Amino acid sequence: MPSALRPHGPNELYAVDRSAVPPVADPSRRYAVLVPAVDADGNETAGVRAPMVAAPLGTYTGWNTRSPGQGHGALHEFSGSPLPFAATEDERLITGDPRPSVGKRYGDSAAYVARIRVAAEDLAARRLLLQEDIERAVAAAANRSAPRHRFGQNRTPTESA
Secondary structure, eight states, X not given: OTTSOOOSSOOOEEEEXXXXXXXXXXXXXXXXXXXXXXXXTSOBOSSOOOHHHHSOSEEEOSOEEOOTTSXXXXXXXXXXXXXXXXXXXXXXXXXXXXXXXXXXXXXXXXXXXXXXXXXXXXXXXXXXSOHHHHHHHHHHHHTTTSOSSOOSSOOOTTSOO
């Protein structure tokens, strides 16, 4: 992920005196900002790991950085960003990405889908995923390259954008 813009650090959170009008932040009273541990790929290790995190195609951050001119490098929201792995080892070497490529990790699509199935079955065995969702996870993995949204100009007048 050498080209990924990483945040300078967590945004500082201050205690706020809400009895004042308007409320006033007190920089001398800061909250501790804690972040979860991550694995070698940069994915969080805490909590329940969804199948697509247990068999990742990239790093899934829990943060976004602000764009240039808008607090560049500071954190923005917490909806997260995907940072995909290189498809091949050649691509990984060219980009300088330290994370193994998708090809090196899984070999082919069938092996990737099999890893997703194992991860989903493990969650179901631990009662953290419904049995019926195993096949949904597998189908999504098998169809991972399909577009997720409809784009284009050929909508009928009754279709919304």
